[in-house]
Amino acid sequence: MKIVTCVAPVNIAVIKYWGKRDDKLILPLNDSVSTTLSTEHLCAKTTIMISSEFQSDRLWLNGREENCENPRIQNCLREVRKRAAKSGNNENMSAWNVHICSENNFPTAAGLASSAAGYACLVYALSRIYEIDGDISAIARQGSGSACRSVLGGFVQWNKGDQDDGSDSLATQLAPANHWPEMRILILVVHEKHKKISSKIGMEQSVKTSELLKYRVSHCVPQRIQDIKQAILNKDFERFAEITMKDSNQFHAVCLDTFPPAVYMNDVSHAIVNFVHCYNKLKGHNALAYTFDAGPNACLYMKEHDVPKVLGLLSVIFPFPGEEDSYIKGIPINKDTIPQEMQAAFGMEQQMEGSLKYIIHTRLGNGPKELKSQNEHLLTESGVPKNLVV
Numbered sequence: 084m085k086i087v088t089c090v091a092p093v094n095i096a097v098i099k100y101w102g103k104r105d106d107k108l109i110l111p112l113n114d115s116v117s118t119t120l121s122t123e124h125l126c127a128k129t130t131i132m133i134s135s136e137f138q139s140d141r142l143w144l145n146g147r148e149e150n151c152e153n154p155r156i157q158n159c160l161r162e163v164r165k166r167a168a169k170s171g172n173n174e175n176m177s178a179w180n181v182h183i184c185s186e187n188n189f190p191t192a193a194g195l196a197s198s199a200a201g202y203a204c205l206v207y208a209l210s211r212i213y214e215i216d217g218d219i220s221a222i223a224r225q226g227s228g229s230a231c232r233s234v235l236g237g238f239v240q241w242n243k244g245d246q247d248d249g250s251d252s253l254a255t256q257l258a259p260a261n262h263w264p265e266m267r268i269l270i271l272v273v274h275e276k277h278k279k280i281s282s283k284i285g286m287e288q289s290v291k292t293s294e295l296l297k298y299r300v301s302h303c304v305p306q307r308i309q310d311i312k313q314a315i316l317n318k319d320f321e322r323f324a325e326i327t328m329k330d331s332n333q334f335h336a337v338c339l340d341t342f343p344p345a346v347y348m349n350d351v352s353h354a355i356v357n358f359v360h361c362y363n364k365l366k367g368h369n370a371l372a373y374t375f376d377a378g379p380n381a382c383l384y385m386k387e388h389d390v391p392k393v394l395g396l397l398s399v400i401f402p403f404p405g406e407e408d409s410y411i412k413g414i415p416i417n418k419d420t421i422p423q424e425m426q427a428a429f430g431m432e433q434q435m436e437g438s439l440k441y442i443i444h445t446r447l448g449n450g451p452k453e454l455k456s457q458n459e460h461l462l463t464e465s466g467v468p469k470n471l472v473v
């Protein structure tokens with residue numbers, strides 16, 4: 084018997100992946116670039132136990148048993164086992180089954196992308212159990228495309244690759260998290276009423292129907308990738324912010340150009356876009372940037388010294404009902420009190436109370452890691468979850 088527990092981070096794309104050239108191997112049409120967030124505030128945690136006693140592979144997600152036959156889970160298991168067999172490690176374990184138990188440290192109901200952290204954590208924990216070395220991004224990619232970027236910390240590029248077998252479609256680190264320590268992130272969790280279209284379905288429809296997606300892939304993304312890499316290496320926030328916002332806008336334009344359209348942003352998301360542009364106008368330069376994935380929540384980037392003012396203005400424009408402490412989670416911070424004149428000069432109407440559920444204040448972070456303490460395991464010694472939801 085062997086047991087390991089690992090945590091893996093969430094990543095947020097600043098140049099978006101949208102559209103596959105191979106649905107089965109999950110190969111993208113374009114390169115993408117992301118930032119990895121700290122596991123302190125957002126992460127997936129996974130315990131894997133392998134034993135000759137287990138009758139079958141089993142999986143529990145957030146306390147509930149799930150079907151382990153899910154093709155994406157099976158892809159990851161098969162690829163790791165193949166790699167382990169090649170390396171000749173732990174041959175006695177090759178016929179053993181695994182029990183997998185995974186939890187997020189943030190509410191799944193918040194609608195935050197959790198699959199990237201989840202698959203990265205699964206693959207990383209499997210790689211520790213089977214003791215395989217080398218790149219694991221190509222395996223994580225086959226769970227969920229964006230998961231390949233969560234196996235590394237800091238700023239990460241997923242190279243689309245050109246080979247048909249996907250062997251060169253890998254993630255690489257552009258810079259570690261400590262390259263830009265002043266960078267801060269606010270996740271604005273927006274109240275959601277509608278059930279969203281999954282990214283898998285949305286992408287398939289866009290590839291089939293959007294003319295704009297073709298133009299984006301051939302004419303826009305290659306230059307943006309070069310430019311944002313330069314901005315990151317030079318720690319040029321202005322440039323980073325501009326490219327990030329433009330790429331988010333273009334990605335959602337592609338979604339609207341899809342037929343039928345895939346609508347992910349809502350009125351609150353658009354009010355956040357307006358907020359960011361008002362803030363930048365007030366400052367006279369791009370001090371704040373937004374990006375939106377396949378949902379209404381916003382991810383805002385800024386430098387550390389801007390956080391108190393941004394939070395002060397957010398709480399004026401998007402008033403919170405009830406106790407403030409429960410609305411701003413993550414790194415503790417005192418927000419600025421906003422004087423009347425600044426509020427008037429800001430140029431934006433106050434939004435309906437409660438249009439934001441809460442805010443997570445976080446920073447950049449490292450890739451997945453193993454937690455060595457026995458207390459961290461999510462499975463008991465007999466291989467069942469400690470926290471079962473009944």
Ligand code: PMV
Nearest residue numbers: 096099100228229282376377
């Ligand atoms: O990997 P998926 O299928 O969850 O797709 C992620 C797509 C976006 O989040 C919208 C963009 C990205 O690059 O993460």
